[in-house]
Amino acid sequence: MHDDPADPATDDRLDAAFTALADPVRRRIVARLSRGPATVNELAEPFAITKQAVSKHIQVLEHAGLVTRTRDAQRRPVHLAPAALEALTAWIDTYRLIHEQRFRSLDDVLKRTTKEKES
Amino acid sequence: MTNPTTITAPDGLPYIDIERDFDAPADAVYRAHSDSELVKQWLGPRGYVMDIETYDVRTGGRYRYIHRTPDGVEFAFRGSFHSVTENAQIVQTFEFEGYPGVVSIETLDLEDLGDGRSRARVHAVYPTIEARDGMIASGMEGGLTEGYEQLDELLAL
Numbered sequence: 001m002h003d004d005p006a007d008p009a010t011d012d013r014l015d016a017a018f019t020a021l022a023d024p025v026r027r028r029i030v031a032r033l034s035r036g037p038a039t040v041n042e043l044a045e046p047f048a049i050t051k052q053a054v055s056k057h058i059q060v061l062e063h064a065g066l067v068t069r070t071r072d073a074q075r076r077p078v079h080l081a082p083a084a085l086e087a088l089t090a091w092i093d094t095y096r097l098i099h100e101q102r103f104r105s106l107d108d109v110l111k112r113t114t115k116e117k118e119s
Numbered sequence: 120m121t122n123p124t125t126i127t128a129p130d131g132l133p134y135i136d137i138e139r140d141f142d143a144p145a146d147a148v149y150r151a152h153s154d155s156e157l158v159k160q161w162l163g164p165r166g167y168v169m170d171i172e173t174y175d176v177r178t179g180g181r182y183r184y185i186h187r188t189p190d191g192v193e194f195a196f197r198g199s200f201h202s203v204t205e206n207a208q209i210v211q212t213f214e215f216e217g218y219p220g221v222v223s224i225e226t227l228d229l230e231d232l233g234d235g236r237s238r239a240r241v242h243a244v245y246p247t248i249e250a251r252d253g254m255i256a257s258g259m260e261g262g263l264t265e266g267y268e269q270l271d272e273l274l275a276l
Contacts, residue, residue, distance in 0.1 A: 024192070031218055034253035096126045098164065103124055103139050105161035109151050110143035114235075 020064035025049070026057045030066060033080040043078065133245040138238065145229040145237040149206045152176070152227065176209065178202045198222070213243070221250045 021027055029043050044054040058078055061067040068079050125138040141148050151157045153176035163169030163186050172183040183197040198212035201224070209227045214220075225243045232238055245251035 028217060031253040034249045096124065099126060099137060099139075100124050101164070102161060103141075104121060106148075106151055107121070107141065109157050109161050110141055110147050113150060113157065114143050114147050 016064040017066055020060050020066055023057065023060075025054075026061055029054070029057060029061065029078075030080065033067060033078060037077040037079045039075055039077050128251065131248070133248045133251045135241075135243040135245075135251060137241040137243075140232065140236060140238050142236055144235050145231045146206045148229055148237050148239055149209075152209060153203075176200055176203055182211070218253065221246060221253070223250075 021030065025047060028046070032038060032043060032046075040051060040055055040058065043058070044051045047054060058067060058069075062069065066081055068081050069076050070079065122140040122142070125136075127136040128134070129136075151161065155171045155174035158174060159169050159171055162184070166189060168187040170185045170187065172185065174182045174184065176182075177200060180200040180203070181198070182200070183195065185193050185195045187193050195216040196213065197216060198214055201210040201212065203209050207229055211225055211227075212222050213225050214222045223243050223245045225241055228240045228242075230238045230240075243251075
């Protein structure tokens with residue numbers, strides 16, 4: 001996260017990335033692509049949705065600059081763009097919020113259990 | 120006053136380190152990590168149902184649990200407890216079933232600080248940096264929507 005938060009270009013790019021990644025199917029596609037390029041067919045496989053729907057998701061990711069498609073004849077595999085990993089790194093902030101919430105719930109549990117012990 | 124959470128994901132190393140203090144002694148924090156009835160009350164994202172299939176916190180034990188979103192989407196996690204030292208340490212594997220074959224190893228260390236307080240440190244090791252970043256993205260899907268809502272709230276300040 002070495003991006004300057006005041007830089008509007010960085011801001012716009014992150015906005016687009018975050019919007020694109022707000023969808024669970026698109027997050028899984030990105031997670032799958034972090035292990036290597038894949039075709040639309042391969043990406044559609046784990047989801048109970050049509051190939052057309054997966055193609056739409058890929059288009060959204062493409063517009064956000066998170067994935068690229070090579071013009072490799074019919075296969076046209078989808079690749080994770082280098083910028084995507086950068087955007088994923090920004091996710092650490094979200095990850096932190098989730099843990100924060102989790103630990104606050106744990107605080108509540110501890111408050112209850114230590115009180116039970118005293119009484 | 121809430122205790123701060125420190126999370127570090129170093130550049131170039133596939134680790135995540137988390138540190139958090141609690142206003143409770145280490146044995147209470149350990150119990151909240153090992154009694155499935157208690158685990159259920161805090162590990163899942165708020166508003167989601169957490170079903171624990173098995174949660175056998177002892178050396179060689181295993182676990183599997185499922186987070187269910189209000190609209191019925193399920194996210195399952197599983198692993199085994201490699202070694203468990205009561206009130207002090209839990210070493211476990213962790214796998215998000217939506218991202219199979221990518222297994223991290225998580226070490227939780229608990230330390231009493233005196234005055235009824237304790238410190239928890241989690242060190243998670245992933246097979247690759249990409250796996251770490253991918254796991255951050257996909258392995259926490261259950262909590263993500265809420266995370267975004269909280270992020271929105273923060274950004275609106």
